[in-house]
Amino acid sequence: xxxxxxxxxxxxxxxxxxxxxxxxxxxxxPANPGGGWDFTCRQIGKIMHDIGAVDKPVQVTNxxxxxxxxxxxxxxxxxxxxxxLIVAASSATSTRxxxxxxxxxxxDQVRFVGAIGADPGVIVVGKDSPYQSLxxxxxxxxxxxxxxxxxxxxxTGGFDHLKPLMILQRAGINDVRAIKYIGVDGGAxxxxxxxxxxxxxxxxxxxxxxxxxxxxxVRALAVLTEERVPGFDDIPTAKEQGIDVVAVNWRGLYIxxxxxxxxxxxxxxxxxxxxxxxxxxxxxxxxxxAPFTKVGGDFQSYVDDVVAEIRTLSKEIGVIQ
Amino acid sequence: xxxLNNLAIGFGIALSPYTLMLxxxxxxxxxxxxxxxxxGPSNGVAILIPLTFSMGLDATxxxxxxxxxxxxxxxxxxxxxxxxxIPGDEPALMTTLDGYPMAKAGRAGDALxxxxxxxxxxAFLSTVGLMLLAPLLARVAFKxxxxxxxxxxxLAFATLGGIASNNQAKAAIASCIGLGIAxxxxxxxxxLPRLTFGNMHLFDGIDFLVAIVGLFAxxxxxxxxxxxxxxxxxxxxLDKVRVPWADIWDTRWTQLRASVIGFIAGVxxxxxxxxxxxxxxxxxKSVAGExxxxxxxxxxxxxxxxxxxxxxxxxxxxxxxTLGVPGSGTTAVLLALLMTxxxxxxxxxxxxxxxxxxxxxxxxxxxxxxxxxxxVPMVRIFVKILSVPPWVLLPGVTMVSFVGIYSLSGSYFxxxxxxxxxxxxxxxxxxxxxxxxxxxxxxxxxxMEDSLRRAMVLSDGDWxxxxxxxxxxxxxxxxxxxxxxxxxxxxxxxKPQRITD
Numbered sequence: 001x002x003x004x005x006x007x008x009x010x011x012x013x014x015x016x017x018x019x020x021x022x023x024x025x026x027x028x029x030p031a032n033p034g035g036g037w038d039f040t041c042r043q044i045g046k047i048m049h050d051i052g053a054v055d056k057p058v059q060v061t062n063x064x065x066x067x068x069x070x071x072x073x074x075x076x077x078x079x080x081x082x083x084x085l086i087v088a089a090s091s092a093t094s095t096r097x098x099x100x101x102x103x104x105x106x107x108d109q110v111r112f113v114g115a116i117g118a119d120p121g122v123i124v125v126g127k128d129s130p131y132q133s134l135x136x137x138x139x140x141x142x143x144x145x146x147x148x149x150x151x152x153x154x155x156t157g158g159f160d161h162l163k164p165l166m167i168l169q170r171a172g173i174n175d176v177r178a179i180k181y182i183g184v185d186g187g188a189x190x191x192x193x194x195x196x197x198x199x200x201x202x203x204x205x206x207x208x209x210x211x212x213x214x215x216x217x218v219r220a221l222a223v224l225t226e227e228r229v230p231g232f233d234d235i236p237t238a239k240e241q242g243i244d245v246v247a248v249n250w251r252g253l254y255i256x257x258x259x260x261x262x263x264x265x266x267x268x269x270x271x272x273x274x275x276x277x278x279x280x281x282x283x284x285x286x287x288x289x290a291p292f293t294k295v296g297g298d299f300q301s302y303v304d305d306v307v308a309e310i311r312t313l314s315k316e317i318g319v320i321q
Numbered sequence: 322x323x324x325l326n327n328l329a330i331g332f333g334i335a336l337s338p339y340t341l342m343l344x345x346x347x348x349x350x351x352x353x354x355x356x357x358x359x360x361g362p363s364n365g366v367a368i369l370i371p372l373t374f375s376m377g378l379d380a381t382x383x384x385x386x387x388x389x390x391x392x393x394x395x396x397x398x399x400x401x402x403x404x405x406x407i408p409g410d411e412p413a414l415m416t417t418l419d420g421y422p423m424a425k426a427g428r429a430g431d432a433l434x435x436x437x438x439x440x441x442x443x444a445f446l447s448t449v450g451l452m453l454l455a456p457l458l459a460r461v462a463f464k465x466x467x468x469x470x471x472x473x474x475x476l477a478f479a480t481l482g483g484i485a486s487n488n489q490a491k492a493a494i495a496s497c498i499g500l501g502i503a504x505x506x507x508x509x510x511x512x513l514p515r516l517t518f519g520n521m522h523l524f525d526g527i528d529f530l531v532a533i534v535g536l537f538a539x540x541x542x543x544x545x546x547x548x549x550x551x552x553x554x555x556x557x558x559l560d561k562v563r564v565p566w567a568d569i570w571d572t573r574w575t576q577l578r579a580s581v582i583g584f585i586a587g588v589x590x591x592x593x594x595x596x597x598x599x600x601x602x603x604x605x606k607s608v609a610g611e612x613x614x615x616x617x618x619x620x621x622x623x624x625x626x627x628x629x630x631x632x633x634x635x636x637x638x639x640x641x642x643t644l645g646v647p648g649s650g651t652t653a654v655l656l657a658l659l660m661t662x663x664x665x666x667x668x669x670x671x672x673x674x675x676x677x678x679x680x681x682x683x684x685x686x687x688x689x690x691x692x693x694x695x696x697v698p699m700v701r702i703f704v705k706i707l708s709v710p711p712w713v714l715l716p717g718v719t720m721v722s723f724v725g726i727y728s729l730s731g732s733y734f735x736x737x738x739x740x741x742x743x744x745x746x747x748x749x750x751x752x753x754x755x756x757x758x759x760x761x762x763x764x765x766x767x768x769m770e771d772s773l774r775r776a777m778v779l780s781d782g783d784w785x786x787x788x789x790x791x792x793x794x795x796x797x798x799x800x801x802x803x804x805x806x807x808x809x810x811x812x813x814x815x816k817p818q819r820i821t822d
Contacts, residue, residue: 063731066524067507070732073521103521149779155507182467182775198466198779211670 024056027253028087030071031064036119036207038062039287040088040251044116044271047279053270058086068093069102076109080258086113086267091249094303095159098310099320111259112303113267114295115252116275117284119205121163121224122235126195127217134222134241137201138171141178149180151190151199153208156183157319159249160190160203163224166245166313167238176318191218205249206232207288224248229290250292252299268296324452331679334381335687340680343378343386344688348695351393355413356401356703362394362594362634362651366658373658380662381677385684387658388638391651392444392685395594395634396692399436399627400703404429407537407718412594412630414533414760415602419615419622426618430562433704435620436627437696438569441689442576443628447584447635448685454639467775468787472796474769478761479800491754499762502527503770522734529763531726531735535742536749536756538722543747545715562700565620572624575605583629587636594633594651595764601629635685642670642678 025048027041038060045058063071071087079085089112097107123134131137141148152160161181168178182199184190187208194202195217202209202218206229212218213232222238223229224247238245255267274280275293284291294302314320334340354365366387373383398413403420416436423432465473478496505516506526517523582604583597605625606615615622634651641652641659664670670678696703726739746756773787780786788794 061731064525065732066521069524070521103519146781180778180781182778184771184775192463193466196463196466 024059025054025084025086026059026061026082028061028063028071028075028085030068030088030093031062036090036092036249036251037068037088040090040253041086043280043283044086044088044253044274047274047277047283048270050279051273051277053273066103067096067101069096069105072102072105072110075254075256076105080256082256083259083263086253086255089252089254091159091247091306092154093254094306095162095310098307099157099314107303107307108257110254110257111264112300113253113255113264114271114275114293114299115250115302116271116280116293116295117289118248118250118292119207119288120229120290121159121203121247121249122206122209122220123164123167123201123203123222123224123238124191124194124209124212124218124220125201126197127219129200129219131201131221133236134167134238134243137221138167138173138243140200141168142171142173145173145175145178146180148200149182149198150201150203151182151184151193152203153185153187153190153205154183156181157314158183159247160187162310162313162319163203163245163247164201166247167222167243169313169316170243170245188212194218205288206290210288225290231285248290248292250294251289252294265296271295327675327679328452328683330675331681331683334676334680335385335683340382340385340684341687343382344389344684345691347386347389348393348396348688348691351390351395352397352400352692352695352703353706354390355394355397355399356706357397362391362398365394366390366651366655380659380664380674381680383658383662384655384677384681385688387655388681388685389688389691391655392631392634392688393692394651395444395631396437396440396696397703398630399440399623400433400700403432403436403623404704405541407541408533412598412633413626414595414757415598415626415630416623418602418626419618422616422618423620423623424618428618431565431568431620432618432623433700434562434564434697435568435572436623437693437700439572439576439579439624439627440631440696441693443580443583443631443633444635444689444692445686446577446580447587447632448682448689450584450632451635451639451642451685452682464792466790467772467779468789468793469796471769471772471776471787472793472800474765474772476796476800478765478769491752492758495749495754495756495758496762499759499764500766502532502759502763503766506767520734522732526767527738527763528735529760531739532742532763533760534722534726535739536746536759538718539739539743540746540750540756542715542719543743544750547747562697564697568620572621575608575621575624576628578608579605579625579628580632583632584636586629587633588639594630594637595761597633597636598626598630599761601632602626 025045027045029038029041031037041058041060045060048054049057063074065071066073068089072093075085075087087110094107096102097105123137125131125137131140137148150161150164152158152163154160161183164179164181165176168174181203182193184193187202187204190199190202190204191209191212193199195212201221206223209218209220213220220232220235222241222243223232223235224238224245226237226239226246228235228237253267253271255264272293272295275295283289311320335344350369351362351365355362369387369390373386378386395412398408399416399420402408402413402416403424406417406421408414408417420432420436423429503526505523507514507517507524514524579601582601583594586597586600587594602615602622602625605621606613609615609619609621613619613621637652638655641656664674664677722739723736726735727733749756749759776786788797
């Protein structure tokens, strides 16, 4: 019977680990461990506890599925009034809402609390690439439409695909078929394909290319922000190269819709505290994030604008009808 | 002598009593997790991540604990494969093919010792490989484009005919079922859902762990119920454990070759331990030829996959540490842990955080010796955990299966799906259709399709692109040979080999 007891103990211990402290706040990361949403939950949750914004450690739940759609549906339909719940979100969330990829769910079914930090969009090429500037690349595409390929970490129609399409559109090339795009499993994979010469350029986020920039495997042609990113001052913006595209992957949170305004403000304040903390500044610097703080009511209207813009663009380029 | 200096730093960290204790603890827990059917290294590590936070571990300690669990689970996976014919985790699938027949023939102890030693060889060599070749091998990934990956996956499928060699048609049907299941979910290229029937739970496809646990563990439970406890594969006795020196010596080249193959498979992003053990087993099977009697319970058939999958576990750490590209499911989870600890894996990690990298490597070397001790002289402790009577064990298997799968996604839908796979597994076994090709289809089908579609996008639908590089052509040639050769061999063969699944 000792064997049985032992086994029961092991299983019990595992069960116990999965369900600690029911009172503590919960952060749902709508993806498997390892991605940006998981990072958002774990870092923000940890810092909130470290700086005393919450009393108990924030419990992180990974709820992968449908590119965040499963968690979104779960929050809307089952957790509508849960005041202790926060959910990680990013540009991918607003992109998918705009493209109606959450099975009819809309952005106004939750409340967006805020974003603290953004991963700037980048266009990079291998170190031996003939293209020295964003305009070199655009001119090459103009000369031979349909010849060059981009690799990115999101699926076709996703944010990494939209970035080069936005650039081409602002440069006056409206044919969506002017470039080829392959969606691979994450930014590092996309860089590998580009460095290996299988694609001409990679469209991704700054955090995905930091290690490769330092090792000298890639050159960044442009960063898609208003200003150059601190710490990466030698990378020109697309804007200063005459192509006015700003595309950042913000990292933030949403909460259920039916919570009180006090709860909304409470989370907004906590998030602001994290944004102001040294710990968050360090975490951002270590992960290639640029400061991007929009908290509270401002942020909700920002998300609404972004959703509308991406919906229009997606229709123009034919990603959705 | 940079290497020795670095190793000295590493051992300085790894040999502190606290770190050592964590490594031993991790090995022990890991072996149990590996041995319990359904709980594999990836969900095991995922379940234990909260523990590192509640213990307040620093980056190196957390990494040491988690990789010890990872290596431990890779070792432990073979125990239930051999004794119960249920793979403790998905890479241990191949170990059932010869391990279980060996156990039925009364050589369970021998099988456990041989596979334990083979695991040690694989893990030890791959850790040395990680140490020496990490910066070099990271560059191999740049040579693999869509065409090369497609040929690589095709190679795995082409050699399937060799596994299920008693009936190629049924193996082909099983592969097609697996590929069909792999098609479920949002199509990566068009963003359109396929075969999901509007169900959000199916948008990300079917997790292969759900399928594996259903087809193996749950199907086993159904068989148990059907036979009222008789005629079940559960309950192989382990009488005494001796060290079969002769067998270990006989399998020395098998272990070495399998380690090299496994290591290379591990280094390739996304391929991981399953492909490592699969390729190791298949290549050893072809080296041994018909006289090797692979599939009937031979020592080499146990040594090859275990050396292969443990070597792949070490190999998978190479792309994770040097490129930040996880080489397997478990390293993806470890990558998550690293990022939470504010360590950005990449080419600079080795220079910027040497204490993390070399502390980790030294701990892995130590963990390996600990695991060899735990898994050979002390293997009875883990066997005892499994050698409870079937009427206790099977409800236990069911419970752990449910807990393990629920811990993956927290979704009741996956539990229903798992039971459905159990029914499927039961029906297929009644029809004598092998389930191994189904698993491989689910595992590799999606990647294979993606590679093909990407190749077609890049080449504007030109098929010759698939043969456009030396690597691709070599892989195609081996794939064709691997598919055709067994057909000729079958005519020469006197008796078809039985597949055990």
